Amino acid sequence: MDKLYNNTMKYDDLYDKKLEQQLKFINKDEHIVDNMIYCKNCDTQRLWISPNKQIVTRVLCECQSEELEREEIDKELEKVKAYSKLLKDRSKLGKRFYNVTLGKSKETADKLSDSLKTAHEGAETYVNNWDSNLKQGKGFYYWGENGVGKTHLVAGLCNFLIDKYYAKVLFTSTGDILKEIRASFDNPNKTEQQVFNFYVSLDLLVIDDIGKQRFKLKGEDTHAQEKLIEIVEARYKDKKPTGLTSNHSLRQLVDEKGLDKAVAGRIYECSKDFTLEIKSPNIRIMTDEEKWWQKD
Ligand SMILES: Nc1ncnc2c1ncn2[C@@H]1O[C@H](COP(=O)(O)OP(=O)(O)O)[C@@H](O)[C@H]1O
Numbered sequence: 676m677d678k679l680y681n682n683t684m685k686y687d688d689l690y691d692k693k694l695e696q697q698l699k700f701i702n703k704d705e706h707i708v709d710n711m712i713y714c715k716n717c718d719t720q721r722l723w724i725s726p727n728k729q730i731v732t733r734v735l736c737e738c739q740s741e742e743l744e745r746e747e748i749d750k751e752l753e754k755v756k757a758y759s760k761l762l763k764d765r766s767k768l769g770k771r772f773y774n775v776t777l778g779k780s781k782e783t784a785d786k787l788s789d790s791l792k793t794a795h796e797g798a799e800t801y802v803n804n805w806d807s808n809l810k811q812g813k814g815f816y817y818w819g820e821n822g823v824g825k826t827h828l829v830a831g832l833c834n835f836l837i838d839k840y841y842a843k844v845l846f847t848s849t850g851d852i853l854k855e856i857r858a859s860f861d862n863p864n865k866t867e868q869q870v871f872n873f874y875v876s877l878d879l880l881v882i883d884d885i886g887k888q889r890f891k892l893k894g895e896d897t898h899a900q901e902k903l904i905e906i907v908e909a910r911y912k913d914k915k916p917t918g919l920t921s922n923h924s925l926r927q928l929v930d931e932k933g934l935d936k937a938v939a940g941r942i943y944e945c946s947k948d949f950t951l952e953i954k955s956p957n958i959r960i961m962t963d964e965e966k967w968w969q970k971d
Pocket residue numbers: 779780781783784819820821822823824825826827828958959
């Protein structure tokens with residue numbers, strides 16, 4: 676039987692034994708002063724003795740505790756980063772717009788045109804008031820011709836919300852929504868209802884380039900119209916923000932593309948504070964020479 680716990684031993688002997696046992700095993704970065712083990716590095720104790728001297732045990736010194744804390748923080752940060760990445764992957768922003776930031780995008784926008792500059796300022800206001808916009812279900816509507824920087828702007832906005840607020844964002848288009856719904860018909864593991872619920876559950880749903888699809892054909896509502904009505908209506912009821920970009924104004928969507936007036940009304944109501952026509956040069960057709968911001 677271990678002598679240490681031999682009950683014929685006196686109390687003090689037992690304490691001495693325990694201490695002796697601990698003092699035997701000291702590491703290179705430790706030294707002993709008055710029967711106490713200290714860390715050479717931070718000079719705090721690596722041994723703890725209870726006031727009644729019954730417990731003699733090893734503990735972490737200050738620098739070891741700090742190291743452990745740092746490791747734990749790093750682990751947490753890794754988790755946060757992984758979560759951000761997951762949100763970003765799920766946002767479907769795609770490679771081109773994955774790393775677009777509002778800040779960098781605005782630097783360029785400021786020099787391209789007044790309305791693009793105003794749009795970026797609006798987007799900054801939008802993200803800086805995200806908590807309140809989310810609560811009130813406020814979205815945005817940016818429209819203008821091809822290549823003026825609508826998608827780029829909105830990508831920066833989405834990335835900001837994901838990085839700063841871990842917002843559940845989906846960047847999609849009417850075409851993609853229809854495709855996903857159609858795909859659910861052939862997928863036994865996914866129902867249309869599930870797809871629909873997913874769209875409604877998102878913090879921010881962005882529908883890029885609305886109006887590419889017709890909303891009426893020979894006087895009849897198209898599939899695009901039906902699905903848009905369902906999704907916009909459900910998000911409106913749930914006070915969930917929806918953001919849109921388009922080549923057309925809302926009025927044009929109604930008058931020329933047959934967008935349902937009630938849906939247009941909902942969109943207008945929720946995005947009127949952040950609606951803007953962007954007038955800018957077509958960045959897409961600029962030559963590399965003209966893209967001064969790409970040169971260091
Ligand atoms: N602020 C900006 N800074 C840098 N590049 C931009 C900016 N805005 C747009 N671009 C680039 O210009 C091109 C057209 O912009 P995009 O957002 O796709 O236009 P739109 O959606 O209006 O058709 C894209 O290649 C985009 O990355």
